[in-house]
Amino acid sequence: MNPFVFHVPTKIAFGEGLASGTADIVKELAGSRALILTDKPLMKTGIVEQILEGFADMKYVIFDDVPPDSDVDCVNKVADLARSEECDCIVAIGGGSVMDTAKVVNICLTLGGEILEYQGLNNIAEQLLPLVAVPTTAGTGSEVSMVAMVKDRAEGKKLLFGSRYLAPSVAVLDPLLTVSLPPKLTAATGLDALTHAVESYTAVISNSVFTDSLCIDSTKMIFENLRAATKDGGNIEARSQMLVASTMAGVAFTNSGVGVVHALAHSLGAKFGTHHGIANCIFLPHGMQFNMDAVTQRYAKLSRLVGMSTSSKDTVAASELIEAIETLCTDCGLPRRLRDAGVPELKSDDIEELAFLTGSDPAIMFNPKECSPEDIKGLYERAY
Ligand SMILES: NC(=O)c1ccc[n+]([C@@H]2O[C@H](COP(=O)([O-])OP(=O)(O)OC[C@H]3O[C@@H](n4cnc5c(N)ncnc54)[C@H](O)[C@@H]3O)[C@@H](O)[C@H]2O)c1
Numbered sequence: 001m002n003p004f005v006f007h008v009p010t011k012i013a014f015g016e017g018l019a020s021g022t023a024d025i026v027k028e029l030a031g032s033r034a035l036i037l038t039d040k041p042l043m044k045t046g047i048v049e050q051i052l053e054g055f056a057d058m059k060y061v062i063f064d065d066v067p068p069d070s071d072v073d074c075v076n077k078v079a080d081l082a083r084s085e086e087c088d089c090i091v092a093i094g095g096g097s098v099m100d101t102a103k104v105v106n107i108c109l110t111l112g113g114e115i116l117e118y119q120g121l122n123n124i125a126e127q128l129l130p131l132v133a134v135p136t137t138a139g140t141g142s143e144v145s146m147v148a149m150v151k152d153r154a155e156g157k158k159l160l161f162g163s164r165y166l167a168p169s170v171a172v173l174d175p176l177l178t179v180s181l182p183p184k185l186t187a188a189t190g191l192d193a194l195t196h197a198v199e200s201y202t203a204v205i206s207n208s209v210f211t212d213s214l215c216i217d218s219t220k221m222i223f224e225n226l227r228a229a230t231k232d233g234g235n236i237e238a239r240s241q242m243l244v245a246s247t248m249a250g251v252a253f254t255n256s257g258v259g260v261v262h263a264l265a266h267s268l269g270a271k272f273g274t275h276h277g278i279a280n281c282i283f284l285p286h287g288m289q290f291n292m293d294a295v296t297q298r299y300a301k302l303s304r305l306v307g308m309s310t311s312s313k314d315t316v317a318a319s320e321l322i323e324a325i326e327t328l329c330t331d332c333g334l335p336r337r338l339r340d341a342g343v344p345e346l347k348s349d350d351i352e353e354l355a356f357l358t359g360s361d362p363a364i365m366f367n368p369k370e371c372s373p374e375d376i377k378g379l380y381e382r383a384y
Pocket residue numbers: 039040041042045068069070094095096097098100136137139140141142145146147148149177178179180181182185189192276277
């Protein structure tokens with residue numbers, strides 16, 4: 001067996017209605033003045049209000065204006081607010097945009113200085129303030145991951161922060177919070193989780209039995225429940241399976257990395273604002289096809305283990321996994337080409353710029369096959 005290291009720094013708790021006890025979790029972490037982060041659409045759902053009831057006997061300040069694909073300006077603004085209010089813990093209620101913002105705010109709040117000093121991998125070397133992550137989408141895995149991304153809008157790119165100290169202290173998984181997520185976002189975030197599982201299963205350092213088990217089971221759970229969660233948002237069992245699957249895939253990828261599909265999605269998101277899950281669902285089959293010769297056996301094994309193929313021929317079983325992903329996306333109403341997802345026509349300059357961003361994205365380091373600039377350009381052209 002290959003040597004490996006496996007981390008799960010986050011305490012993971014799951015239960016229907018669990019989020020209403022978030023304040024108690026904060027108290028257990030010795031938080032006395034919480035910074036609560038969320039976004040405007042979530043405020044309208046009533047989810048946040050319900051959680052805030054538990055904070056009635058605690059001091060807190062709320063910032064409810066985190067934008068989708070949050071940015072450095074938002075982080076600096078929130079960090080100033082938290083400093084002036086002397087907050088000693090953070091609660092993130094939302095999807096990946098809110099959770100990632102909370103993680104980067106935590107860096108500024110705990111360590112001070114300029115946010116850009118800490119970007120990249122392992123530039124944070126000490127414990128941060130307690131952070132409780134309450135995901136309201138089932139997709140990003142940010143509630144357990146050791147990474148966060150926010151946009152540098154001026155530079156037109158996404159900045160990555162990676163350190164084991166970024167993993168939230170507690171992940172509060174309450175499927176009732178995901179009921180209000182509209183079908184398209186349910187499907188798109190579900191495909192983000194599936195992309196984590198598939199890319200993590202084939203990433204270059206994906207050699208641990210722990211990550212393999214998480215990838216296999218989460219892939220199976222997503223195939224079995226995403227259609228139901230998308231079709232009937234009130235199906236609590238499907239919502240529960242999706243939420244837990246996305247956290248499992250999050251634990252997997254944060255230990256083993258992702259790959260070219262994420263590098264493409266990050267770059268497209270930085271340039272055109274395409275939702276991360278939508279970008280992933282379009283790029284995933286193309287990325288898998290590109291990686292096919294390097295990891296045919298791995299795709300074939302995954303395909304059989306999750307019930308997508310009975311073929312003993314690896315090439316057939318691997319192709320059947322890609323076909324099954326295509327069918328899942330179509331059944332969930334997801335766009336299959338970038339042009340159908342609001343991406344404007346890609347001119348050669350755009351493709352050059354995107355290829356440069358993709359080639360320098362940290363996710364690509366973990367891809368099982370080398371990607372040349374020409375390979376990357378070809379992927380954009382095929383996906384368009
Ligand atoms: N740190 C990580 O490990 C990691 C991994 C993958 C993605 N990400 C990041 O996560 C971000 C995407 O996150 P996301 O896909 O969760 O989307 P999001 O957080 O951007 O949310 C999308 C929209 O859905 C709404 N929403 C969220 N939950 C809802 C609910 N329950 N009911 C109704 N509306 C709801 C939000 O208000 C928002 O308008 C990207 O910035 C991406 O880079 C981070």
